[in-house]
Amino acid sequence: ETGVTQTPRHLVMGMTNKKSLKCEQHLGHNAMYWYKQSAKKPLELMFVYSLEERVENNSVPSRFSPECPNSSHLFLHLHTLQPEDSALYLCASSQDGLAGNDEQYFGPGTRLTVT
Amino acid sequence: EDQVTQSPEALRLQEGESSSLNCSYTVSGLRGLFWYRQDPGKGPEFLFTLYSAGEEKEKERLKATLTKKESFLHITAPKPEDSATYLCAVQLMEYGNKLVFGAGTILRVKS
Numbered sequence: 001e002t003g004v005t006q007t008p009r010h011l012v013m014g015m016t017n018k019k020s021l022k023c024e025q026h027l028g029h030n031a032m033y034w035y036k037q038s039a040k041k042p043l044e045l046m047f048v049y050s051l052e053e054r055v056e057n058n059s060v061p062s063r064f065s066p067e068c069p070n071s072s073h074l075f076l077h078l079h080t081l082q083p084e085d086s087a088l089y090l091c092a093s094s095q096d097g098l099a100g101n102d103e104q105y106f107g108p109g110t111r112l113t114v115t
Numbered sequence: 116e117d118q119v120t121q122s123p124e125a126l127r128l129q130e131g132e133s134s135s136l137n138c139s140y141t142v143s144g145l146r147g148l149f150w151y152r153q154d155p156g157k158g159p160e161f162l163f164t165l166y167s168a169g170e171e172k173e174k175e176r177l178k179a180t181l182t183k184k185e186s187f188l189h190i191t192a193p194k195p196e197d198s199a200t201y202l203c204a205v206q207l208m209e210y211g212n213k214l215v216f217g218a219g220t221i222l223r224v225k226s
Binding site for chain 1: 119156157160202216217218219
C-alpha cells in the first residue's frame with residue numbers, strides 16, 4: 001500500500017457515457033497527478049495539481065476533465081471517449097508540486113476500456 | 116526534444132544471473148533521475164532517486180548508478196520475485212516535478 005487509492009479499479013464504458021475516476025491520497029501531500037499508461041508506451045503526464053490549483057495541462061483533449069476539490073482528492077471526469085482512450089489511468093501524489101523534486105507515489109490505477 | 120530510452124525492452128535471466136538495465140537520456144537540464152518498479156496490475160513503486168553524476172544508491176539486490184548521459188540499474192543474483200517492469204524517469208530542470216518516463220524494461224527471472 002502506497003497511501004494512494006483509486007476507484008474504480010476497472011471500468012468499461014461506451015463512447016457516449018459519462019463516468020468519473022476517483023483518487024485519494026492519505027500521505028498529506030500537496031501535489032497530485034494524473035497519468036495515462038497505454039500498452040508498450042511510456043507513462044504520459046496528463047494533469048498536475050499543486051495545492052488544489054491546476055499547474056499543468058499536458059495538451060489533453062477536453063473529453064478529459066480533472067477536478068481537485070482539496071489536496072487529498074482528485075477526480076478525472078470522462079465523457080464521449082474514444083476507443084483509443086482505453087488504458088491504465090494512474091494517480092500519483094508528491095509532497096511538493098512544481099517547486100519540489102521529491103518522488104511521486106502512485107496508486108494502483110484504473111483499467112479503462114472504451115467500447 | 117527531451118527523450119528517455121530504456122534498454123533492453125525485455126530481459127530474461129536465470130535465478131542468480133546478474134545483469135544491468137540501461138536508461139539513457141537526452142534532456143536540456145536534468146534535475147533528478149528516478150527508478151520505479153511496476154508489477155502487473157499495479158502502479159509504479161518508487162525505488163531510487165539520483166541527482167548527480169557519480170551518485171550510487173543500493174537496495175537489497177539492486178544498485179542504481181548515474182552518469183551525465185545514462186543510468187544503470189544493476190541486479191545482483193536476482194530472484195524470481197524481482198520479476199517486474201522497471202521504469203526510469205527524468206525530472207527536468209525547468210519543469211519542477213514533471214517526470215518524463217521511458218517505456219520500461221520487462222524483467223523475467225526464472226528459477
